[in-house]
Amino acid sequence: MRDKRMTADEVVGRIEDGMTVGIGGWGSRRKPMALVKALLRSNVTDLTVVSYGGPDVGLLCAAGKIRKLVFGFVSLDTIAYDPWFQRVRETGAIDVLELDEGMVQAGLRAAAHRLPFLPIRAGLGSDVLTYAPGIRTVRSPYDDGEELVAMPALKLDVALVHLNRADRHGNAQYLGPDPYFDDLFCLAAQRRYVSCEQVVDRFEGAPQTLLLNRMMVDGVVEAPGGAGFTSCVPDYGRDEQLQREYATAAGDPERWPGFYERFLG
Amino acid sequence: MSDVTRAEVCVAACADLFAGAGETLASPMGLIPSLGARLARLTGEPDLLISDGEAFLLTPESTVEGWLPYRRVFDVVAHGRRHVVMGANQVDRFGNQNISAIGDHARPTRQLLGFRGAPGNTVNHRTSYWVPRHGPRVFVERVDVVSGVGYDHAAGPFHDVHRVVTNLAVLDFATPDHSMRLVSVHPGVSVDEVRRQTSFPLAADDVTETRLPTDGELELIRTRLDPDAKREREVR
Numbered sequence: 001m002r003d004k005r006m007t008a009d010e011v012v013g014r015i016e017d018g019m020t021v022g023i024g025g026w027g028s029r030r031k032p033m034a035l036v037k038a039l040l041r042s043n044v045t046d047l048t049v050v051s052y053g054g055p056d057v058g059l060l061c062a063a064g065k066i067r068k069l070v071f072g073f074v075s076l077d078t079i080a081y082d083p084w085f086q087r088v089r090e091t092g093a094i095d096v097l098e099l100d101e102g103m104v105q106a107g108l109r110a111a112a113h114r115l116p117f118l119p120i121r122a123g124l125g126s127d128v129l130t131y132a133p134g135i136r137t138v139r140s141p142y143d144d145g146e147e148l149v150a151m152p153a154l155k156l157d158v159a160l161v162h163l164n165r166a167d168r169h170g171n172a173q174y175l176g177p178d179p180y181f182d183d184l185f186c187l188a189a190q191r192r193y194v195s196c197e198q199v200v201d202r203f204e205g206a207p208q209t210l211l212l213n214r215m216m217v218d219g220v221v222e223a224p225g226g227a228g229f230t231s232c233v234p235d236y237g238r239d240e241q242l243q244r245e246y247a248t249a250a251g252d253p254e255r256w257p258g259f260y261e262r263f264l265g
Numbered sequence: 266m267s268d269v270t271r272a273e274v275c276v277a278a279c280a281d282l283f284a285g286a287g288e289t290l291a292s293p294m295g296l297i298p299s300l301g302a303r304l305a306r307l308t309g310e311p312d313l314l315i316s317d318g319e320a321f322l323l324t325p326e327s328t329v330e331g332w333l334p335y336r337r338v339f340d341v342v343a344h345g346r347r348h349v350v351m352g353a354n355q356v357d358r359f360g361n362q363n364i365s366a367i368g369d370h371a372r373p374t375r376q377l378l379g380f381r382g383a384p385g386n387t388v389n390h391r392t393s394y395w396v397p398r399h400g401p402r403v404f405v406e407r408v409d410v411v412s413g414v415g416y417d418h419a420a421g422p423f424h425d426v427h428r429v430v431t432n433l434a435v436l437d438f439a440t441p442d443h444s445m446r447l448v449s450v451h452p453g454v455s456v457d458e459v460r461r462q463t464s465f466p467l468a469a470d471d472v473t474e475t476r477l478p479t480d481g482e483l484e485l486i487r488t489r490l491d492p493d494a495k496r497e498r499e500v501r
Contacts, residue, residue: 053379071379075379089373092372101382103385123388124384125418126414177332
């Protein structure tokens with residue numbers, strides 16, 4: 001079986017300008033921050049990012065990497081709003097496709113199933129459709145005749161996710177309480193990269209925690225602490241102090257360069 | 266029991282949101298609605314399901330009784346056995362809610378959370394709102410961005426915006442055109458004060474006074490659910 005181990009910089013070397021990149025995790029939870037840092041150090045730009053957004057989105061906004069964001073929310077969980085995301089929105093610096101968070105799942109699932117769309121009720125009557133005129137509705141061909149949102153497939157060029165354990169072939173395991181949507185991100189993408197706390201030869205724990213199999217992964221990066229400062233339980237919780245420093249610096253142009261250098265270093 | 270606080274009245278009003286809910290997932294956002302949901306489960310609604318806010322369903326004794334990661338929350342939303350109590354940066358006369366952005370969506374004056382689950386919640390199952398500071402900037406004639414769907418938008422067979430509980434009052438939409446109505450004012454609050462703090466005309470016939478928590482409820486709130494009185498910081 002193939003050995004898919006590589007470095008974070010090698011992963012980023014396979015990401016091209018203008019690509020659509022899906023980022024796993026949720027808010028400030030189990031984000032592939034080591035891979036995001038590698039993106040920040042690279043020259044890659046003009047990205048469309050799909051994310052249940054947290055500081056991954058804020059940092060990529062700060063570095064001017066995002067042309068368009070597809071999102072249901074951006075939050076740091078214990079801090080309501082990400083200051084960098086707020087700034088780029090309030091200055092009109094990025095395009096957005098803002099969705100209901102269930103629509104993000106439906107779009108990823110449509111892509112994963114190679115379907116053009118999936119019907120979903122979420123979005124009807126709200127301003128999701130006002131600001132996303134490209135999203136159409138579809139009418140049930142059955143007797144109910146119900147009109148539903150036809151959520152288009154969110155096809156990804158690249159998926160970046162972080163899990164607790166992986167083997168060198170791309171099988172990977174979450175050990176925390178929630179898998180989030182990392183399997184869907186991988187299934188929706190052409191190129192799939194997982195970073196992990198530890199590369200192992202054998203998995204311990206229930207087989208139900210083996211979220212990714214090797215069909216779903218093209219590269220494995222061993223990155224201990226690679227979700228920090230977001231949480232990666234049970235290996236570690238969120239570094240709330242570092243997150244507060246991030247949010248404070250993000251809201252203060254004087255302090256940002258110092259924080260950013262230290263964070264990337 | 267004496268000296269009932271405004272926060273305690275709000276907790277009981279939030280508990281009353283779940284009357285008749287039965288074996289349904291209660292999804293309260295924020296401390297006061299969470300205390301309300303847990304109070305309801307300890308009193309009239311023992312069959313409510315309540316999560317830890319992350320991935321587990323917890324019993325009143327805080328033991329795990331189920332697994333509910335986000336992907337399965339979306340399944341419950343679509344299935345419909347859920348009553349969410351969301352926050353709101355803006356709510357309008359017909360129950361539209363905004364947590365996305367203030368101003369023009371293309372270039373907001375203030376970026377907020379995003380749509381989150383509000384569009385899906387409001388078209389799939391019962392939804393209520395909790396507003397800890399009732400004022401004219403929250404209760405607006407028209408929300409800037411419709412995140413949660415109100416009664417003046419076609420919203421399908423399951424749309425059900427139930428009530429709005431605030432630090433001043435309880436409101437609902439039980440009028441002929443589903444515009445907002447004042448149901449009760451909390452003890453010490455006048456109808457005029459609620460009207461002054463609301464930017465649109467409010468139907469206000471048969472307004473009652475919001476009930477006080479019972480002695481048994483106060484005991485539960487003060488000794489079991491919130492012994493550190495964190496509720497007093499959310500509502501003064």
